[in-house]
Amino acid sequence: xIKVEGLTKRYGRTVAVNNISFExxxxxxxxxLGPNGxxxxxxxxxxxxxxxxxxxxxxxxxxxxxxxxxxVKRRIGYLPETPPxxxxxxxxxxxxxxxxxxxxxxxxxxxxxxxxxxxxAIGDMRDKLIGRLSKGYRQRVGLAQAIIHNPDVxxxxxxxxxxxPKQIIETRELIKDLAKAGAxxxxxxxxxxxxxxxxxxxxxxxxxxxxxxTDTVENLTHRLRGSESVAVEVESRDGKLDSAAxxxxxxxxxxxxxxxxxxxxxxxxxxEVESLQKAAIRGxxxxxxxxxxxxxxxxxxxxxxxxxxxxxxxxxxxxxxxxSK
Amino acid sequence: xxxxxxxxxxxxxxxxxxxxxxxxxALYALIxxxxxYIVLERFQQYASQAQMRGFPMSINxxxxxxxxxxxxxxxxxxxxMICMRLFAEEKRSGTIExxxxxxxxxxxxxxxxxxxxxxxxxxxLAVSAVNLTFLFTYGKPDWKPILVSYLGLLLQGxxxxxxxxxxxxxxxxxxxxxxxxxCVSLVLFLLELFTAFKSGVVWKALGYISxxxxxxxxTKGVLDSKDxxxxxxxxxxxxFLTARATESLRWRA
Numbered sequence: 001x002i003k004v005e006g007l008t009k010r011y012g013r014t015v016a017v018n019n020i021s022f023e024x025x026x027x028x029x030x031x032x033l034g035p036n037g038x039x040x041x042x043x044x045x046x047x048x049x050x051x052x053x054x055x056x057x058x059x060x061x062x063x064x065x066x067x068x069x070x071x072v073k074r075r076i077g078y079l080p081e082t083p084p085x086x087x088x089x090x091x092x093x094x095x096x097x098x099x100x101x102x103x104x105x106x107x108x109x110x111x112x113x114x115x116x117x118x119x120x121a122i123g124d125m126r127d128k129l130i131g132r133l134s135k136g137y138r139q140r141v142g143l144a145q146a147i148i149h150n151p152d153v154x155x156x157x158x159x160x161x162x163x164x165p166k167q168i169i170e171t172r173e174l175i176k177d178l179a180k181a182g183a184x185x186x187x188x189x190x191x192x193x194x195x196x197x198x199x200x201x202x203x204x205x206x207x208x209x210x211x212x213x214t215d216t217v218e219n220l221t222h223r224l225r226g227s228e229s230v231a232v233e234v235e236s237r238d239g240k241l242d243s244a245a246x247x248x249x250x251x252x253x254x255x256x257x258x259x260x261x262x263x264x265x266x267x268x269x270x271x272e273v274e275s276l277q278k279a280a281i282r283g284x285x286x287x288x289x290x291x292x293x294x295x296x297x298x299x300x301x302x303x304x305x306x307x308x309x310x311x312x313x314x315x316x317x318x319x320x321x322x323x324s325k
Numbered sequence: 326x327x328x329x330x331x332x333x334x335x336x337x338x339x340x341x342x343x344x345x346x347x348x349x350x351a352l353y354a355l356i357x358x359x360x361x362y363i364v365l366e367r368f369q370q371y372a373s374q375a376q377m378r379g380f381p382m383s384i385n386x387x388x389x390x391x392x393x394x395x396x397x398x399x400x401x402x403x404x405x406m407i408c409m410r411l412f413a414e415e416k417r418s419g420t421i422e423x424x425x426x427x428x429x430x431x432x433x434x435x436x437x438x439x440x441x442x443x444x445x446x447x448x449x450l451a452v453s454a455v456n457l458t459f460l461f462t463y464g465k466p467d468w469k470p471i472l473v474s475y476l477g478l479l480l481q482g483x484x485x486x487x488x489x490x491x492x493x494x495x496x497x498x499x500x501x502x503x504x505x506x507x508c509v510s511l512v513l514f515l516l517e518l519f520t521a522f523k524s525g526v527v528w529k530a531l532g533y534i535s536x537x538x539x540x541x542x543x544t545k546g547v548l549d550s551k552d553x554x555x556x557x558x559x560x561x562x563x564x565f566l567t568a569r570a571t572e573s574l575r576w577r578a
Binding site for chain 1: 327328343419424426427429430575576
């Protein structure tokens with residue numbers, strides 16, 4: 001659906017985005033992750049035909065952003081970081097204006113406005129001036145504006161920035177709902193990691209204008225760790241548990257490289273089991289424990305949190321002396 | 326052209342939801358009323374003298390042409406206020422991103438905005454034209470020169486609005502757009518004033534580009550294609566520059 005190849009964008013001498021390439025399949029929800037100033041907004045602006053690329057190409061549904069911008073724009077819904085709202089307009093009036101501008105026909109516009117007002121839960125606000133709305137409602141109107149023409153691709157630049165926790169959850173739910181409908185390919189940028197974990201299937205991590213990783217959230221965790229770690233808690237069915245015996249039993253499972261005893265009591269023992277590269281061991285572990293006559297209290301894959309991945313990929317923050325250069 | 330119409334409607338509405346339109350309209354009407362009153366009073370004095378000497382008096386020349394000629398100069402300084410917000414405000418609030426990522430051509434946006442400003446100017450002119458209806462009640466002015474004068478006002482207004490729209494597209498600050506517009510107006514105004522006393526090719530050329538000077542024939546009811554073409558060309562030039570400026574906005578941003 002979206003194809004970006006060798007995209008570079010320079011502002012004068014500063015390179016905002018340097019030779020990045022990625023692809024997004026139809027119907028995918030992709031998180032664009034990176035610290036502030038990494039080039040997320042710039043990339044989005046190129047995709048929405050707001051800015052032309054300095055070098056490289058970007059295309060959407062086969063239409064190039066430079067060659068056929070009108071075709072691209074017809075298929076894109078875009079929510080910039082600050083929602084593009086006219087404070088002097090009423091919500092309904094604004095949505096009608098944007099809808100018509102985006103190519104919704106006169107006969108469909110009233111129905112579409114109703115629909116997106118329902119989706120974004122802003123029906124009560126229809127006759128209110130946008131300038132009088134709270135930040136949360138403005139964000140929703142911004143989102144409603146982006147989906148009014150039912151675009152193939154939805155590009156959301158930090159859709160939850162500046163919202164309170166309740167509004168953040170609501171906005172994420174809304175994005176998930178849109179994704180579930182399946183008709184939209186969604187790219188959202190954020191520097192908040194849990195947001196990506198919760199809403200996206202794939203992550204593109206970008207730092208200092210370059211893509212440092214692009215993968216699914218699980219794969220990314222897996223790849224970085226190289227092996228899988230599993231927390232296992234074993235409990236004896238009656239009386240005492242021989243934790244040393246349990247450890248030995250676990251070590252015998254095929255694919256296990258290391259077993260560390262974390263905690264033990266008379267009845268229970270908790271282990272952290274590491275697998276060899278790419279080995280799937282959870283099923284075998286479970287069987288081994290149960291067949292030995294113990295209870296399996298817990299079997300939980302230990303994933304590297306996205307936070308750790310992110311820090312690992314984007315490297316330590318620059319030293320003060322470097323930053324001042 | 327559907328998009329131009331959409332932008333036009335939105336702009337015109339937003340003029341009337343903010344105090345700008347009303348303020349300018351009131352100011353213009355007030356100045357018009359005062360000028361009309363003063364000119365009318367002077368006309369009465371002359372009229373009583375002229376009647377004794379038997380000179381013919383022309384309402385068109387002595388009232389309408391005077392008032393509209395003066396109002397045209399006032400308009401030069403009010404027009405920057407009409408168009409200062411057109412692009413500057415969109416750039417400041419970020420809504421420009423909406424317009425430029427919508428399936429709309431730049432020129433459609435520019436035309437829509439310019440037409441809305443022109444419509445507002447036309448409304449302002451229409452409101453103040455009420456004054457002139459008194460002349461028809463008490464005298465017999467020729468309506469054709471009046472119509473031509475108003476056409477001239479609109480043509481010159483359109484041209485200055487195009488320049489103002491261009492200036493507005495250069496900045497994200499309305500005040501800067503307005504001040505720049507006023508500077509341009511002042512230069513044009515002074516150019517006309519100074520070149521009136523000078524001869525020579527350079528001065529003539531300068532006098533020619535001073536927009537204001539091209540209005541005078543209209544007040545006499547003369548519809549000269551030379552002046553009409555000048556205004557239309559200047560308008561086109563202003564809108565063309567705006568188009569270039571919006572385009573460069575994408576490349577610089």
